[in-house]
Amino acid sequence: MKSMHSLFMLALLSVAVFYSSCSKDPKTVPDANPNEIPDPSCIGVDKDDAIVLRFEYTNYQGQEPTAKIVPTRTDERVQYDELSFTPTVEGNKMVIRIPNIRLSDNDFNYTAQCVVIEELDETRPANDRWFEQTEFKNQEEFSQTKLATQLCIDVSSSLGEDRDQVKQYAIDFASQVLNNNNGESYVGLTLFADTVITYPFTNQLSDIITAINGFPYPELNAQTFTRLSDGIIAGLDAIEQADLDVDDRVLVAFTDGNDNGSNNPSANQARIMDSTVPRYMIGLKGKGLEYNTNYLKGLASSENYFVEAEDAVELQQRFNDINELIANIYTVIYNRSTQMFDPDLDDPIQLRAIFFATPYRIDEN
Template sequence: MNFFKNSAILRAFLLAVTFVAVSCGGGNDPQPGGDFEIYLDFWNTTGRNPEIRFDEINTSREIKIDFSKTFEGRAEGSSFTTVEIDNFRIIDQNQNNYNIENITAYELRDGAWKKDIEFTMDFTQSEDISVVLVLDRSESLGEDFSTIKQYANDFIDKVFDDRSVVQMGVVDFADDVRSHPLTTNREDLKTYVNGLTQGKFTTLYDAVDLGIDMLQDSDSQSKVLFVFTDGSDNNSSPNVNVDYLLNRIKSNKDYTISSFAIGLDGDGGVDQSILTKLSGNGGSASFPKTIAQAKGVFEKFSKVISNVYSLEYLRNQQVIPRNTPAKLKFEIQTIR
């Protein structure tokens, strides 16, 4: 009896080990992803002015999108409407990002979710991207600053390697704010980063403000602000604060910026609430404790930033009142 029981345990153990080995994979092979769900309301008050609002409560928490925004669409000919959803990413709590393989549409009808084959959600990966790296060079980084510069250069290489059309600029800050304009020349950027020198104070907000200006002037399909700091602002202009910056990032309909942040929190000088608040429109923030941990976050964010999707929902021109919207669900199948 014990022999058979032990054999069963051994077989279960070997099966578990085999499953883990297969799941973990190796090399650059795609890794198993997961299924995620987005829920949204759809209305079309005239038949030619479709709008969408995401349901943040029921949508998978890994979905990164501006949940406060209403996405407006347009009529296509005499029969269809489309709504485009930009800056769409799927990022888990460990800053891993996911690649979309397929999206299945459902609509709530008579209290049940019915698979929809007539109205669909298509997706495309954005190739044209502009990134501004906002880089802390204050004295508080000490000897770690040379390591941060190397991480920044690795980040530059990764983004340029992953996307065919890239513009990138750098805004660096300490007691003053300096910059390198958006360029397609990665070597110029890396040379600029290598030449950075440290200074006193932390002029974070003014630096972010300049980064927004640079992205505002870009005509790229996707725009990303990526901030690294190990401290809190103590030197910016009085009229430039976190609420002012957040308003600039989120409220302007002429340009949409996703913002990401790394706060090196080894000495506890980073205000996590501020950086989390500044990470908007599908962005996120991470707070490594050591310089070694920061390396992994730079690497993950380089993938996350360059992996952004645009979604397009296609539907007919049926009139749907705003106060009784259509309830929609989309199941997203992914790989990592």
């Protein structure tokens, strides 16, 4: 993922290489709110690429400071997990953090190229009500979110000679996640065939390599079955039980087939689909008659979180696609002074984060 120090600071995470297989279709991208949108500070975008998150901040005397997203004034393409957040005092600053922000709709995911955070002052001229606080500009305006990524990989014998490539893709995927967040993200690993083994979360790539090399792989010519849903549930359990200092947790699963080895597959499927953990699915077509696109797509949190490849060569790009998706989970960061206000006299401070973002979708061809 490219570093944009002058545009935004990637203090925390993660992933990389903008899509060669992604396409922008400006005719179908919704127009942003045109009112008082400033010119972007980054190239390749304009005012129509703005996606606005509105939030308000209070620090009333005798009360805990709060920050709240304002859904009715926020672009529908902004996806978030919670509405309220508690700012923290760090040195002489009050730091507002809003984590786990995703930019997407039914057609596109969006990559933020830069962001500006502004405050509203109704006493200023109508064309200049939104402005950047000069004293508060020396700050990270957004970063990518610290993640715990559970990687669930099918290593059954049906992969044939492609299995070694799949193992390497998993290692490369973990390397990107870990390297792009300065060691502040973690990767957990579940490997499954007719055996399911889950390994602890780690921020050391060597642990992932050791686990992948040590799994008891079935012989390629053996008659084995795939415990797909068992593997995903094991991964979800690991995510829920892990005690990690991260902002978000996601699961990424890969398979070349269907679930023909788990007990109670329908109950497992229901449990997976009920999980609130964001789930990304990668499928490899053409390896067997049991492959089921609709089933795998249903296990993902949304259709935008599902990709599939025709062969092992294309599969590497599909892993990169998902890595790009989980990289674009943002934390809005805004620093203010610790000044307090009177709840009887002062309204909440109105703020907005304007993401200048480009749309992409994974090329299915």
